[in-house]
């Protein structure tokens with residue numbers, strides 16, 4: 001075998017040597033596995049298995065596929081005690097078990113105030129009224145005739161990590177950071193529709209409503225509406241799912257999730273924010289001195305290690321370990337992520353899977369030769385505005401502990417020598 005040849009496991013020789021080293025300190029890696037195969041034959045290698053003896057499913061078995069049953073635990077989950085019922089509630093994306101950056105729609109978290117409604121494309125209407133030259137009503141087909149764009153954005157609920165303000169509480173990254181999804185949206189720039197109606201000079205805000213009973217009315221400054229908001233009708237290449245606002249939702253890149261109105265039905269151009277009719281004030285943060293932080297729409301840079309984490313314990317022993325996670329910023333692109341395994345005393349730069357994209361999730365990797373010691377694993381995001389993700393202590397010094405929203409602090413996982421991980425805080 002020459003140096004470039006690969007063995008049956010597809011590992012390069014260099015890598016195999018690396019894994020053997022791991023085996024020497026106790027891991028059942030390739031080296032140890034090979035030794036075992038020599039003494040006790042592995043039936044998975046030596047015997048013809050049942051799946052190789054008959055036919056598989058025909059192509060008509062599953063016209064629209066779901067994940068294989070063995071992946072059945074990679075699902076959205078809710079926390080029953082968080083809300084009184086499942087209608088006005090939240091579930092969480094299983095970010096611990098996902099890879100890459102795109103969230104599959106079927107397990108992307110949902111949050112609604114009066115349930116996910118069923119609205120047909122034929123019954124869909126979008127009205128633009130208020131301070132415009134010409135009030136307009138668009139059908140779904142009308143929207144399809146405007147020049148469209150495709151962009152990837154994250155949506156994070158302002159309440160993501162909200163339960164963690166006072167202390168480490170929920171034991172799983174799905175629950176502590178999982179009120180987020182990241183999809184590739186296709187739609188019409190909101191600007192094009194507003195220009196079609198003609199915004200009057202007095203128009204400074206838009207008030208946006210959904211077709212559901214809650215309507216989720218929100219005011220958005222006209223500047224943002226004209227900048228990068230999207231009236232989206234596709235996500236990840238297919239129609240929006242019912243729970244994400246089928247047939248049309250608003251995307252407000254980088255801004256808190258509650259402004260991304262689903263089942264979008266009306267946009268009123270106004271001269272000021274419509275506070276009396278909306279819940280703008282709901283998403284404020286109460287500071288230690290009792291004052292409020294208001295209109296904090298942009299989601300600050302944040303990151304988290306998704307594996308290892310409480311739901312993703314290390315199942316192999318010491319040796320090669322892939323630490324991975326997600327980073328994002330509502331202000332721009334992620335430029336760098338640091339990882340610490342000693343609770344923030346020392347940091348090393350992680351590898352970005354792809355260069356950070358503006359207002360979209362970025363995947364990072366940190367490849368470690370783990371000695372089997374306990375670790376306090378953290379990640380820290382940097383964005384292209386120069387902003388660095390704060391520690392919990394730094395964030396509390398500014399915001400106190402009465403807040404619910406906008407917790408973008410550094411997360412710590414205590415990884416024990418047996419590979420299990422726990423949500424903890426380090427001072």
Ligand SMILES: Nc1nc2c(c(=O)[nH]1)N[C@H]1C(S)=C(S)[C@@H](COP(=O)(O)O)O[C@H]1N2
Pocket residue numbers: 108109110111112113114155156157158181209210211212214215216243244245256257258259260261262263
């Ligand atoms: N019409 C409507 N839009 C809505 C909501 C709603 O209840 N009704 N919830 C908002 C909130 S608080 C969030 S965080 C996001 C959640 O989007 P998702 O369900 O796609 O995750 O939708 C927002 N848009």
Ligand SMILES: [Mo]
Pocket residue numbers: 111156157158159257258
């Ligand atoms: Mo939200």
